[in-house]
């Protein structure tokens with residue numbers, strides 16, 4: 001039997017506008033940013049390790065999670081049809097979107113049909129991917145992010161830099177400054193205490209929650225046999241959005257399916273521990289269509305392809321669709337810790353972004369990302385669904401129309417970052433402003449004209465008085481791994 | 482071709498290599514063998530900064546601090562024994578603004594999971610609809626000891642997927658500012674758990 005319709009790549013915020021090494025330069029040179037990132041990733045790594053260690057059957061859970069997702073990928077068309085039937089029977093309306101633009105058109109039309117000119121939003125990677133806020137704004141609909149970190153990023157007119165903690169690149173003083181500048185009802189004497197900042201956000205959003213008529217969410221999981229959607233969160237902003245408005249629109253990538261309701265017993269153990277390093281996140285909401293008299297009475301699900309069929313078509317890269325967006329791989333990645341999330345250009349940063357983004361767009365459109373890795377393997381070790389990210393990176397590098405500059409730079413960078421000793425040497429040389437890293441390349445490549453150090457050292461050598469990060473910190477970190 | 486048919490056709494084409502069937506290994510624990518589940522639950526709840534009280538006798542004292550209390554319509558009468566404040570039953574349904582005006586809500590739950598310190602509400606008896614336990618700033622939740630299970634897989638055997646489910650592990654919290662945990666952003670800022678024995682049993 002032949003199928004005439006070919007898998008298609010996606011659009012939206014999944015492309016690097018600049019090659020990765022270029023995009024990473026500002027982050028590498030920004031000591032405040034690097035300090036914020038370092039502190040944050042180190043803290044989450046330690047929390048995760050602690051709560052994973054207390055689970056005696058962690059490896060068995062990973063094996064189950066990985067296999068369930070492989071099974072989903074194999075049966076994706078039939079499971080989607082089953083989900084549609086179950087959700088519809090429970091009173092939801094299911095829509096299908098080929099790409100980002102189509103998904104946005106559907107959400108805009110549903111919001112207009114509900115007679116609303118504003119929506120409250122639960123943090124969702126899928127809606128960021130399709131650039132929904134921009135599409136709503138263009139249609140005259142205001143979109144309010146209600147997750148604290150997303151609110152910070154939205155008020156700061158910035159983009160998220162981490163899957164789980166999108167404002168990871170800001171410290172408390174910077175957050176206070178954004179609130180005072182952009183949040184009209186922020187107290188004049190707002191301090192930079194986290195509790196005071198959280199309280200300001202609570203007051204700011206309360207009225208909006210109580211009056212919102214339309215909410216937009218994503219979903220962490222969509223269950224085929226029951227039609228249930230699941231949202232995992234901490235602050236209660238998710239519960240507010242999923243409970244109080246009359247209309248609820250959930251944008252869900254087709255890969256989010258799980259075969260059965262019971263399969264959640266595996267993923268709700270894997271996700272919180274891998275993600276926030278908690279035994280369980282404060283709130284999880286599950287809903288199945290409409291419950292009369294309780295919660296939204298007009299419930300919609302938008303199932304989105306946007307490149308996922310292209311990912312599915314590659315048997316080697318296919319497991320990238322298993323990702324449950326826990327962000328554990330970001331927090332252990334030496335490249336992410338130095339480059340920050342923005343360097344990846346896509347809403348999916350870090351190791352998973354380095355494979356998923358080029359797969360979603362087609363490798364030609366994101367050719368530098370598969371080189372944004374040292375291939376150290378730390379991401380594979382922590383991944384709760386055992387995605388072999390290094391293997392997929394190598395596979396994608398073979399397909400990429402090799403961008404020579406990135407390739408050479410990333411090769412050297414990766415060689416340097418693989419060894420704490422070489423990293424320390426690179427930093428010393430960077431401080432001296434010249435040296436054997438260049439010489440190393442000279443010997444290897446026969447090029448004799450190389451003057452500048454390759455990235456990331458180049459960013460530091462351009463100007464002598466750029467502060468250098470302490471090599472000690474990296475070694476300390478490395479020693480713990 | 483509709484978007485639906487086109488996406489399904491794309492996905493079928495993508496699977497032209499016919500991946501082999503997958504056996505899901507389910508070697509993970511399904512039943513907890515911990516000797517004292519209740520102690521484990523209390524430990525986890527307190528670790529997440531919920532406040533735990535023992536025995537139904539704790540209720541009058543707790544409710545004594547509450548001026549305006551929301552309750553689902555089917556809350557057991559003995560939970561409210563001696564309550565002298567303003568009682569707001571959720572019938573007809575209280576508006577979000579009305580709920581926002583109340584001091585606390587008192588409900589039961591469906592299941593509690595000791596391993597993770599999680600309380601699960603399924604809109605069943607004594608729980609009411611979801612908004613009720615969301616808008617008031619303080620949630621007092623009565624957990625019967627026969628509702629406590631050890632592990633997540635045990636909880637799933639007791640849940641109805643068609644019911645709206647709210648899983649609560651400690652009060653609302655954020656860690657978005659330098660990863661400092663701050664309790665109470667939008668959900669109830671205080672979670673108080675009252676552990677009681679099942680009706681007809683002795684002891685608390």
Ligand code: SF4
Pocket residue numbers: 274322323324325326327328329330352379382383384385386387
């Ligand atoms: S690839 Fe694995 S570790 Fe990384 S975000 Fe996805 S599930 Fe988590």
